[in-house]
Amino acid sequence: MTEIPEHLLKRSRERRAAIGKGGDATAPAGDAEAGGDAAGAAVEKSATAAPAAAAATGPAGRTAAAEPPAPKPAKPDPQYVVAAKQRRKVPFWAMATLSLMPVWGFMYVRALTEGGEVAEGPLGEGAAVYANCASCHGGGGGGGVGYGFTEGEVLATFPNIEDQIRYVYYGTEQYNLAGVDIYGNPEREGGPHVTGAQGVMPGFGGSLSDEEIVSVICHERYTLGGADPTSEEYAAEFEAWCAEGAPVFEEIATGALLLESADEVEPFDINGEVFFVSPIGPEPIPGTAPGGAIGGAGQPTSQGGNDEGSG
Ligand code: HEC
Known part of the structure; x- marks a missing residue:
């Protein structure tokens, strides 16, 4: 068997490739590889012909290379292939947005589950009841018509x-x-708040339940007002009224009337201190200075202000 020079073989392969692998039927299996090589060479050639286009978008480059140089392709692309090739790809800037979709989904699910966890106890309930107050006092308690x-x-x-x-x-x-x-507080810094000075605050006794009134006040003091439940000043109050399972709150939630609750609730021990609840009473009475209504040592003194009120 005589050797066929390599350049002749190559030309033959290129020729066959150009006419659409016409002679492949008789060609040995090894030739398939050769055909592949030729196609590869063609791709390389067209790639160098339009390097910028090929570099910009991968898929676009392949499309360009796949188009045969011959004007009469054996089989024209079906409509759906043509449409797919012409269809606009996802722009690069949209990819950035799309790649954030899983992160967004994660945050969304987290937000839903965490929302359920927060709504517990007087503070959780109070946050919901505060919808009755937000129009005048601001959604975040920043003030408006009211303080x-x-x-x-x-x-x-x-x-x-x-x-x-x-x-x-x-x-x-x-x-x-x-x-x-x-x-x-009559000794309030900057002067006491005087009834009616800023407008009319509606009374909520009766329109909100006792439980709702206590919970919304817990929300105003601890969530909006910033009282620290762990501080010496507020720990006892928080434990008694606003913590999850707080004894006074539980009494009221299970039916004790707010205005009589002081008679119902025995003085009790919180962190070694005896804690008193002072009565709300059957009618308005003047406010008290720090330590006036609750204390560890003596009886509540808030009723003592009555003398001034009736004068
Ligand atoms: C229609 C408007 C309005 C609504 C609704 C309203 N308030 Fe008021 N609130 C006022 C006004 C006005 C004052 C000031 C009253 C005054 O000057 O005597 C005030 C005062 C207050 C104060 C005293 C603040 C201070 O530092 O002197 C508290 C506490 C308060 N409101 C709580 C609430 C709560 C709790 C709710 C919802 C359950 C509520 N308010 C709903 C108008 C409103």
Whole structure:
């Protein structure tokens, strides 16, 4: 058998490739590889012909290479292939957005599950009840028609939670009728808040349940007002009224009436301190200074202010 020079073989392969592998039927298996080589060479050639286009988008480059140089292709592409080739690919900038989709999905699911966990106890309930207050006091407690609660403002007015409960229960009108001018701390920094000075605060006793009133006040003091439940000043109050399973809150939630709750709730021990709940009472009474309504040593003193109120 005589050797056929390599350049002749190559030319033959190129020729066969050009006419669409016409002679392949008789060609040995080894030739298939050769045909593949030729196709590869063709791809390389066209790639160098349009390097910029090929480099910019991978798929586009392949499309260009696959187009045979011959004007009469044996089999024209079916409509759907043509359409697929002409269809616009996803732009590179959209890929960035699309690649964030799983992250977004993860955050979405997390947000849903965590929302369920937060709504527990007086604070969770109070956050929902606060929808009744947001129109006048701001969604985040920043203030509006009514005073703001944030940055300790509400705590400055009401050092003792009972005074705030009484105020929200009765509202401005009842305080006016009872002739009570100062509903909060009479020694408040910057002067006490005087009944009616800023407008009319509706009384919520009756329109909200006792449980709802206590929970929304817990929300105003601890979530919006920033009282620290672990601080010496507020730990006992928090444990008694606003913590999950807090004894006073539980009493009220299971039917004790808010206005009589002081008679129902025995003084009890919190972190070694005897804790008293002072009565809300059957009518508005003046607010108290720090330590006035609750304390570890003596009986509640909030009723003592009555003398000034009736004068
Ligand atoms: C229609 C508007 C309005 C709505 C609704 C409203 N408030 Fe008020 N609130 C006021 C106004 C006005 C004052 C000031 C009253 C005054 O000057 O006597 C006030 C005062 C207060 C204060 C005293 C703040 C301070 O530092 O002196 C508290 C606490 C309070 N509101 C709680 C609530 C709660 C809790 C709710 C929802 C259950 C609520 N408010 C809904 C208008 C409103």
